[in-house]
Amino acid sequence: MDEVRSRSEGTILSVLPERAHDLARLRVLAGRGDWPVVTVVGKYNHGKSRLLNELIGTNAFAVADRRETVALSAHVHEQVRWLDAPGLDADVASGDDEHAHRAVWLESDIRLFVHAAKEGELDARERALLQALRDDGERTRRQTLFVLSQVDQLADEAAQRKVEAAIEAQASGLAWLAVSSTRHRQGVDGAKKLLLEKSGILALKTALAQALARVPAARAHEAALLLGEMRGQLQRLCAERQDALAGLRRQQAQQRTRFDQDLAAVLSQVGGDIQTVLDVPGPDHSLTPDSFADQFKMTPGKLERNRLQVAYSKACIKIGAILTRHGAMDLPPAQQTQVKSLDSVMVAVMGVSVKYRKDLQRLFCEAAGRAALAQDFTRYFELSADRQALAARIGQARSDAQAAERAMAAMAVLEAGA
């Protein structure tokens, strides 16, 4: 099943590359049996790891007075997967932010946004991230709890109110939970109820329990949302690509119809013209060969051959005009020769030699001759650069449309596994 899913993801990804993250998230969501995931997010040294330790009651995560957490570490406790993530900022090259990003955006159901009270206001980066998380919450129903940490480091309650007011001004309507891990630890160790309460950890646990209860519904909502968005996007894409393909095919057919009509018209016209030239009474002098003595004289034979040559040239010019109009004058590259003047479709089809009456008759005035000409010219028309380019575009459009259809079919696999 997993292999089928991977293949389906790849098929969709090839068409919707911008959905890579959503596909990865859907894969996480499809791990139905998995515990809800709670992660921490915030700047380094703001007390994230220690907060998690207090929440689960063991020192599962490393705590230090310096940049400590550098990779993701997870600990399952009471049917929740707690995920410790590195702090944001500092060393961009280290890849810590990538871990944090993965925890926040890919793995977690609930985010604890941790900000140390002694730092005062949120900095620009924290504000942007908090806003992104709140926006995401609106959309996906993934929850973020804002935790003001290390409040014991402030002088008094008034100082705490001041910080809270400053943050409230930065992020209106934000609900926060003020906590002190230190107080909580002291409260637990000394069994001091008042300190425990003042630590804010109990209130945070209560808020977390409520948030955890909402996770199954939130996950269902998020999966349906992402799948629905992708299906809609693919539906539009399939329709667009089918339209594009149909449009190109229509263009191809219209071009061909116009060419066929123009060619049939010109062949019938030149057939008539030539028939008139051939329909002169009397002997066919064109067949009388000239003697050496006639070299510089105008003979009936020469006159007749000239007349035929002119009629033939006129026919070629008329046909040539149609070929030019339809972009079919030049030979396909494979057929081109050293002699550029011979590299034309006219020459390839008609040849260079002067025609005699019977040749002209056969070529232009008999149905079979005209059909043969039409067939030859049409073949070169289809081989012309523009027609070949259009055929290539149609091939590409067809495979694009097929890729979108395949992605649509692959959606069903993901939907079945959601």
Ligand SMILES: Nc1nc2c(ncn2[C@@H]2O[C@H](COP(=O)(O)OP(=O)(O)OP(=O)(O)O)[C@@H](O)[C@H]2O)c(=O)[nH]1
């Ligand atoms: N006074 C006081 N100090 C705290 C509190 N919480 C954490 N600290 C201290 O702050 C320092 C940093 O704590 P960590 O939990 O390691 O901080 P972090 O946010 O995980 O840091 P990184 O992993 O580097 O991102 C440690 O020395 C902690 O003991 C608190 O509530 N009060």
Ligand SMILES: [Mg+2]
């Ligand atoms: Mg840490």
